[in-house]
Amino acid sequence: MENQNNKITHKSRSFISLQKLKKTPLYIMLGIFGFVALYPLVWMIYTSVKSNGDISISSFALPTKFHFENYSNAWETAKIGVYFFNSAFVSIISIVITILVGASAAFILSKFEFKLRKFVYTLFIVGMLIPLQSVLVPLFIQMRSLHLLDTEWSLILSYTAFGLPVTIFVLESFMRGFPDSIIEAAVMDGSSIPRLFFSIIIPMTRPAIATITILNFLNNWKEFSFALIFITSDDKKTLPLGLYNFLGAYTSDYAGLMAALVISSIPVVILYLVLQEQIINGMTAGAVKG
Amino acid sequence: MDLIRRNKKYIILGLFPALLFYLVLVIYPIGRSFYYGFFDWNGLSEPNFIGFENFKEIFTDPVFFLSLKNTMFIVVASVFGQLPIGLVIAVILSRKIKGARFFRSAFFMPMIMSTVVVGLLWSTILNSQVGIVNTILNNIGLEKFAHDWLGDPKYAMYTVSAVIIWQFIGFYMIIFLAALQNIPEEIMEAANIDGAGEVRKLFFITLPMMWDTIMAAVVLCIAGSMRSFDLVFVMTQGGPAHATELMATYMYNKTFSIYRYGYGSAVSLVICLISLGFIVASRVLMEKKNKA
Numbered sequence: 001m002e003n004q005n006n007k008i009t010h011k012s013r014s015f016i017s018l019q020k021l022k023k024t025p026l027y028i029m030l031g032i033f034g035f036v037a038l039y040p041l042v043w044m045i046y047t048s049v050k051s052n053g054d055i056s057i058s059s060f061a062l063p064t065k066f067h068f069e070n071y072s073n074a075w076e077t078a079k080i081g082v083y084f085f086n087s088a089f090v091s092i093i094s095i096v097i098t099i100l101v102g103a104s105a106a107f108i109l110s111k112f113e114f115k116l117r118k119f120v121y122t123l124f125i126v127g128m129l130i131p132l133q134s135v136l137v138p139l140f141i142q143m144r145s146l147h148l149l150d151t152e153w154s155l156i157l158s159y160t161a162f163g164l165p166v167t168i169f170v171l172e173s174f175m176r177g178f179p180d181s182i183i184e185a186a187v188m189d190g191s192s193i194p195r196l197f198f199s200i201i202i203p204m205t206r207p208a209i210a211t212i213t214i215l216n217f218l219n220n221w222k223e224f225s226f227a228l229i230f231i232t233s234d235d236k237k238t239l240p241l242g243l244y245n246f247l248g249a250y251t252s253d254y255a256g257l258m259a260a261l262v263i264s265s266i267p268v269v270i271l272y273l274v275l276q277e278q279i280i281n282g283m284t285a286g287a288v289k290g
Numbered sequence: 291m292d293l294i295r296r297n298k299k300y301i302i303l304g305l306f307p308a309l310l311f312y313l314v315l316v317i318y319p320i321g322r323s324f325y326y327g328f329f330d331w332n333g334l335s336e337p338n339f340i341g342f343e344n345f346k347e348i349f350t351d352p353v354f355f356l357s358l359k360n361t362m363f364i365v366v367a368s369v370f371g372q373l374p375i376g377l378v379i380a381v382i383l384s385r386k387i388k389g390a391r392f393f394r395s396a397f398f399m400p401m402i403m404s405t406v407v408v409g410l411l412w413s414t415i416l417n418s419q420v421g422i423v424n425t426i427l428n429n430i431g432l433e434k435f436a437h438d439w440l441g442d443p444k445y446a447m448y449t450v451s452a453v454i455i456w457q458f459i460g461f462y463m464i465i466f467l468a469a470l471q472n473i474p475e476e477i478m479e480a481a482n483i484d485g486a487g488e489v490r491k492l493f494f495i496t497l498p499m500m501w502d503t504i505m506a507a508v509v510l511c512i513a514g515s516m517r518s519f520d521l522v523f524v525m526t527q528g529g530p531a532h533a534t535e536l537m538a539t540y541m542y543n544k545t546f547s548i549y550r551y552g553y554g555s556a557v558s559l560v561i562c563l564i565s566l567g568f569i570v571a572s573r574v575l576m577e578k579k580n581k582a
Contacts, residue, residue, distance in 0.1 A: 022488075023385065023387065026382045026385065026387065027387070029378070029382060030379070030382055030383075030387065030393055033375070033379055033397070034393055034396055034397075036456070037396055037397050037399070037400065037456070037459070037460070038396050038399070040411055040412070040415055040456075041399065041400075041411075043415065043422060044411050055420055056419075056420060058425070059420045059421065059422050059425050060422055060425050060426065060429075100307075101307040101308045101311060102308060104304045104305075104307065104308070105304060105305050105307070105308035105309075107304060108300070108301050108304035108305050109305075111295060112295050112296070112297075112300065112301050112304075113295050113296050114296065114298070114301050120305065120309070123312070123317075124308070124312065127312070127316055129513075129566065129569060130316070130320075130562065131516060131517050131561060131562060131565040131566075132517060132519075133517065133519050133537075133538035133541060133542075133558070133561060134320075134558045134559070134561045134562035134565065135316065135319060135320060135323075135558070135562075136538075136541070136542070136545075136558065137323060137541065137545050137551065137554040137555050137557075137558045138319035138320055138322060138323035138555065138558060139315065139319050140545075140546075140551075141319065141322065141323070141326065141333075141551060141555075142314070142315065142318070142319040142322070144333075157311070157315060158315060160311055161311045161312055161314075161315035161316055162315075162316070164308055164311060164312055168308065180295070183294060183295060184294075187294055193294070193297075193300045197304075218402060221404065222403075222404035222405065222406075224404070224405060224406050224520045224523075224524075225519060225520060228523075229542075229546060239404070239406075240404050240405075240406035240407075240520075241406075243404075243406050243407065243410060244406055244410075244524055246410075247410070252420075254414055254417075254420055257410060257414065258411075258414070261407045261410060261411055264404065264407060265403055265404070265407055268402050268403065268404075269399075269402070271402075272395075272399070272402050276395060279402065280398060280464055283401065283461070284461065284464050284465055284468070
């Protein structure tokens, strides 16, 4: 018996070392893929603290002296600071409206009964399929007739409208899981439907609201096409649009450009490092089901 | 009690704001653009009804066909680039690998970055003067492979596709990784006992078991890459000489640089129909295969 046991452990030990050996090519492949995925980002960070002179001598070399003035220049002179706050303002206001409007629609769609329920739900969900570019021209014409071109509201309203489908989709499926008796119990206690919605339903939906908030924030923060066609004044531009115009205005200030790119990525990267699992789950779950 | 859940006042009150946003900013504009597609309109003067002229022009414009071809190129490059690489990485990461969590986070990182940031970063990296790609090629004696990656019509389309692939690999890696984790371990153990090798296990167990996920990923990838606009617009604006013109950049250039809103509306409608057609067709095809 003991002999047999020894044999097994011996066997499995050689099996493990064989496995380790087998894994070496896997590590090499992973290393190559990892380098290609990460090096551009690392390069962006260290180039942002080089001087333009250093970059033209060797774009590959690490910085010898840290030029943090690239950041203050980008923030002040290239107005990245202004764009940063515009992006934050537009993103946050749209999220608040999207969540309020989307949650109330999701509540009605999940817990109330009426003839057009299925039709209204489908109408919203189809929105996830519409390719964004095919609405650029129509929406531009619409914003022009509403006299909203070149205002923050053109962006806030569009981000809200185009954030609604996925918001309603996620919140509705979450709320559907609540027992119907919640409504009955609340009404028995003499609470009104709006009060029930704000004091019970919204707090219960918190996990789904968190996911959808992150998702909408990332989308709004990154959004470029709408900003490109709606906004023309420099002081109303959001970060993606401001960055896009950077090279035109400051030809060959590559150090400044990299600093500007780093600044605009900081919020999403911090968010990603803190809430990685929620972000990954939110982005992939929404996509697969849609 | 059921009366409350049928109360019209609450139903209307709750749905009204969302419907208002949606109808005013999504449904109505699309309908209106369908209408303007039949007009010659520069945005200022009275629209002038011209019937199917805009559509005729679209389908006889060689640049539009070039843009359609380039869009298809990106779709094909994405499906055959993003998915296989994403799958390979997912399979590697699913083997108890040291640092798997780190690599997983790293590969997903480009996904959360703004496409404008990715576009500008890669434009600089590929820049023929200061870019690192050419610097490296020149330093290791491969000068003849150093090209003007985005400025040369011969290479621009490949370059742009490569950057798109770079950005989205992580997304498909995560989807495949989730599917791999759903394969019951007993099956693999049984295969081990039967003496199946790694390659055999991959092709005869792993891939067939995640086939549904792979099909879903193909559909997603087609739909996603049909939408590419930002990245290409930032890097090349459709140039040089229309070499990277996509349907979306074509629409943008026709509408907003030469003020032809009627024509732009018609192009939008065509893009919408082609994209939806592709998405529906790919879904139907996949479902048929699943049943077979």
